[in-house]
Amino acid sequence: MIIAIDGLAASGKGTLAKLLARHYDFAHLDTGLLYRAVGVAVLQAGGDPTNPQSATAAAQALNPQSVLSLGDTPALRSHAAGDAASKVAAIPAVREILLDFQRNFCANPPSGKSGAVLDGRDIGTVIAPQAEVKLFVTAAPEIRAERRAKELRARGENVTDAAVLVEMQARDARDQERGVAPTRPADDAYLLDTSRQSIDEALAAALAFIATKQQKH
Numbered sequence: 691m692i693i694a695i696d697g698l699a700a701s702g703k704g705t706l707a708k709l710l711a712r713h714y715d716f717a718h719l720d721t722g723l724l725y726r727a728v729g730v731a732v733l734q735a736g737g738d739p740t741n742p743q744s745a746t747a748a749a750q751a752l753n754p755q756s757v758l759s760l761g762d763t764p765a766l767r768s769h770a771a772g773d774a775a776s777k778v779a780a781i782p783a784v785r786e787i788l789l790d791f792q793r794n795f796c797a798n799p800p801s802g803k804s805g806a807v808l809d810g811r812d813i814g815t816v817i818a819p820q821a822e823v824k825l826f827v828t829a830a831p832e833i834r835a836e837r838r839a840k841e842l843r844a845r846g847e848n849v850t851d852a853a854v855l856v857e858m859q860a861r862d863a864r865d866q867e868r869g870v871a872p873t874r875p876a877d878d879a880y881l882l883d884t885s886r887q888s889i890d891e892a893l894a895a896a897l898a899f900i901a902t903k904q905q906k907h
């Protein structure tokens with residue numbers, strides 16, 4: 691079984707993906723980490739993430755497996771990394787290079803797991819349109835900005851909610867308006883608005899939706 695979770699920044703999709711993977715004992719792939727790793731590689735080389743040559747070279751040089759084994763690192767989770775990620779993610783060749791790894795993860799979940807949970811922006815629409823379960827997670831921009839700012843402050847970044855909101859809205863617009871794989875819910879996605887939900891409530895809603903899908907299979 692494949693569970694595809696898409697949504698905007700700080701909507702809660704990453705937390706939900708982790709919890710669902712744990713619940714079903716499925717493999718989990720946070721696809722945003724791949725784009726973050728490409729963005730950070732460009733920045734580290736002193737390049738411009740909007741430059742197709744620099745971004746494509748960084749994507750080609752990336753070993754997605756090593757990104758997964760490193761997992762969440764502060765360098766990948768920083769605000770700068772998120773910003774660079776959304777710039778390289780708008781370049782079609784970068785997305786093309788990362789496609790096979792993600793599709794293979796769906797087809798052959800690692801460690802012999804019987805299913806996979808992938809979270810990102812284009813999982814239900816491009817990477818795994820065949821997924822049995824598709825969720826699209828949203829929340830009001832102010833709430834997402836507050837959550838993201840809190841997360842960044844906990845990591846030692848000195849940011850205000852207001853500044854994060856402005857930059858997050860620019861990132862949302864870039865992700866939703868790009869020509870290739872724009873962020874949008876698949877036609878058959880279940881929309882989950884976490885603005886007023888705790889993590890437990892969002893998880894319960896997702897599990898209830900998945901149960902209805904399992905009954906049909």
Ligand code: C5P
Pocket residue numbers: 699700721722723725726772775776777779780809810811812813861865
């Ligand atoms: O989800 P996260 O904030 O880590 O993603 C960082 C950026 O990577 C997003 O803003 C988006 O531009 C890009 N991304 C994407 N497609 C995905 C996952 C992430 O374009 N499947």
